[in-house]
Structures are given as C-alpha cells and as structure tokens.
Amino acid sequence: MSSNKYGLDLGSDTIKVYIRSTGAVIKEKNLIAKKRKDIVALGDDADFLMGKVSDNISISCPLRKGVIADLSSVGTIMTHALKKAGCSKKLLSPNVFYLAVPSAITEVEKRAFHSIISESGFNSKNSKIVERPIAEAIGLGIDFKESKGTLIADLGAETTEVSVISMGGIMISRLIPYGSNDINRTIMEVLRTKDHLRIGFRSAEEIKLSFLNQHKEDEDIITYGIDLLKGIPRKAYIDHNLVDRQIQFVIKRINDEINKIIDGIPAEMYSVIRTNGIHLTGGLSASPYIASLIEKGTGIKALTKESPELVSINGLSKIIEDKSLSSMAFTISESEFE
Numbered sequence: 001m002s003s004n005k006y007g008l009d010l011g012s013d014t015i016k017v018y019i020r021s022t023g024a025v026i027k028e029k030n031l032i033a034k035k036r037k038d039i040v041a042l043g044d045d046a047d048f049l050m051g052k053v054s055d056n057i058s059i060s061c062p063l064r065k066g067v068i069a070d071l072s073s074v075g076t077i078m079t080h081a082l083k084k085a086g087c088s089k090k091l092l093s094p095n096v097f098y099l100a101v102p103s104a105i106t107e108v109e110k111r112a113f114h115s116i117i118s119e120s121g122f123n124s125k126n127s128k129i130v131e132r133p134i135a136e137a138i139g140l141g142i143d144f145k146e147s148k149g150t151l152i153a154d155l156g157a158e159t160t161e162v163s164v165i166s167m168g169g170i171m172i173s174r175l176i177p178y179g180s181n182d183i184n185r186t187i188m189e190v191l192r193t194k195d196h197l198r199i200g201f202r203s204a205e206e207i208k209l210s211f212l213n214q215h216k217e218d219e220d221i222i223t224y225g226i227d228l229l230k231g232i233p234r235k236a237y238i239d240h241n242l243v244d245r246q247i248q249f250v251i252k253r254i255n256d257e258i259n260k261i262i263d264g265i266p267a268e269m270y271s272v273i274r275t276n277g278i279h280l281t282g283g284l285s286a287s288p289y290i291a292s293l294i295e296k297g298t299g300i301k302a303l304t305k306e307s308p309e310l311v312s313i314n315g316l317s318k319i320i321e322d323k324s325l326s327s328m329a330f331t332i333s334e335s336e337f338e
C-alpha cells in the first residue's frame with residue numbers, strides 16, 4: 001500500500017504543509033482562540049478574530065520562541081491544518097510526515113515535536129524529522145554537501161535561526177529568541193509609554209508592514225487604539241521615524257547575535273562566507289530594508305529569495321521527492337531516549 005507523504009513546517013506565525021499527492025503547499029496561521037478552556041477558533045479563523053473579540057477570548061500561538069509551550073494545542077492546530085491539507089485518519093490510508101525542527105533545541109524538545117505526530121491519530125508510521133537548516137539549504141538549492149561554509153539566517157516571527165553548514169553537516173546553529181513579532185511588541189510598548197495609546201498586536205503588525213513595504217516616508221501611518229488617559233478609542237498618526245527606530249532596535253539585537261556566531265568560526269570558513277554572502281530566509285527577509293540592515297550590521301552581503309517563508313517547506317518537498325536526499329530525514333527511535 002503506498003503512503004501519502006506530507007512536509008510540515010510548524011512556524012510560530014504560520015504552519016506550512018506540503019502535500020505530495022498534489023504538489024501544493026498550504027499555509028495556516030498557528031493560532032488558537034480559547035474562551036477559558038473551550039476552543040473557539042483555530043488557525044486562520046482564530047487569526048480573523050484578532051482584535052475583534054473581547055478580552056475573555058484569548059488568542060495565542062502554542063509555540064514559544066520556537067519550542068512547544070502547549071503540547072495539546074500544537075496537536076490540535078496541526079490536526080486542523082492537516083485536515084485542511086486533505087490528510088485522512090483512515091486506517092487504510094497510511095501517512096508519512098516529514099517535520100522540520102530547529103537544530104539548536106534539545107533531543108527532548110525534538111522528541112516533543114515527533115510525539116505530536118505519533119499521537120495525532122493520523123495513521124502515521126515511520127514519520128521523519130529534518131533539521132531545519134538542512135531543509136533550508138536544500139530549499140535554497142545550495143550544494144551543501146560540497147559547501148565549505150554556508151551561513152543561513154531564518155528571520156521568522158518569534159525566532160531567528162542562524163546556522164553555518166559545512167561539508168553537508170551543521171557546524172553551528174543557534175535559535176536567537178528575537179523575530180518579526182518583537183518589532184510589533186516594541187511598537188506597542190513605545191506607543192503605550194510615550195503616547196498613552198494602547199494598540200493591538202494586529203495593528204502593530206499593520207504598522208510594521210506598512211513601513212516596510214509601502215515606503216511612503218512623507219505620510220504618517222494611521223492606526224486606531226485606546227487612549228489610556230481618557231479610556232476612549234483614538235485615531236493616531238504614527239511617524240515613520242518611530243517605527244524605524246523600533247525595527248533598528250530589534251534587528252541590532254539579531255545582528256549582535258549573528259556577529260557573535262561569525263566571530264567564533266575559523267578564519268578560512270569566514271572568508272568563504274564573506275565571499276558567498278549570508279542567505280536570508282523567513283518572512284521578515286521579504287523586506288529589502290531588513291536585508292540592508294543585516295548587511296550593514298554584519299558587513300556581509302545579504303542574499304534574499306522570493307517567498308522566503310517557504311524555503312524550508314520547499315526543502316522538505318525536495319527531500320520527499322528526491323531519493324538521493326532521503327538520508328537527510330531521520331526517525332527518532334524510542335531507544336535513543338532510554
């Protein structure tokens with residue numbers, strides 16, 4: 001009996017699923033909306049509720065800085081996304097999942113990711129784990145088995161995963177706890193403390209994306225929030241410089257961490273990386289301005305990709321399709337943890 005194969009990248013912002021039978025990739029927000037313990041909405045439906053519901057409905061992501069914070073909610077959202085991808089729980093229809101996980105987490109944390117699949121109720125035997133930096137190198141089309149030094153920075157929503165790959169293996173990988181969502185949080189914080197304005201996370205996301213993608217420096221960005229002094233809704237005009245400062249603040253922290261990693265690599269490898277450039281992936285790197293800040297902060301040319309948030313799922317799809325890459329995916333056997 002042939003099995004159905006799926007690639008899975010559980011991002012803190014978006015879950016990406018590759019469906020082998022159709023070759024399609026679907027995206028679903030990694031959010032769960034709850035009223036006390038009851039689930040109100042999942043995925044994109046929970047995202048739609050953001051900023052539209054009262055405080056007694058909490059909307060959150062069950063991953064925290066790249067690792068699982070709430071196992072049962074991760075399982076619930078993943079099941080939801082897989083059902084949307086057409087994945088079946090029927091016994092006669094076995095599934096094999098290829099799950100991308102951060103490299104720089106403990107074996108126990110990797111096992112937690114694996115256990116979501118094995119306990120999901122989808123008839124899934126022999127599911128596999130792929131270290132995300134390897135999936136990304138393959139997704140970028142890098143000849144990573146021959147590479148003498150490839151630096152990849154995955155600029156995600158909650159984390160930045162920075163990895164150096166050499167001769168087919170991961171030499172260093174670090175999960176930096178800063179990402180695109182931190183820009184939203186600093187925007188919210190500065191408006192609250194300096195402007196006495198409370199805005200929602202979704203409004204901060206809109207302000208950030210408006211700054212990064214619309215480049216209308218001469219026009220303020222309009223937003224709506226609650227005036228904390230008067231307790232009433234207020235329309236506000238946000239200056240571009242204010243947004244720029246928050247972006248630079250977060251990217252500087254990311255650059256500082258990248259530079260610490262670069263400082264520790266052998267000189268020969270560093271010179272290869274300097275020549276090749278730093279490969280940027282992850283949704284935040286869709287902005288050329290962000291790429292320019294990384295370039296300035298690290299002194300290394302930044303290479304960007306279209307649809308950068310899909311690099312890792314595209315790598316998983318290549319691993320699923322190309323037998324010569326099958327050794328890049330491995331099973332976590334129970335015995336490894338005994």
Ligand SMILES: Nc1ncnc2c1ncn2[C@@H]1O[C@H](COP(=O)(O)OP(=O)(O)OP(=O)(O)O)[C@@H](O)[C@H]1O
Nearest residue numbers: 011012013014156157158159180282283284286309
């Ligand atoms: N055009 C754009 N310019 C800048 N940022 C963008 C753009 N489009 C999306 N983003 C940001 O990309 C982020 C999502 O990227 P991505 O899908 O790589 O994250 P993730 O994989 O879900 O998160 P993580 O890897 O941290 O778990 C969002 O926070 C969003 O704000």
Ligand SMILES: [Mg+2]
Nearest residue numbers: 011012156282
């Ligand atoms: Mg990601």
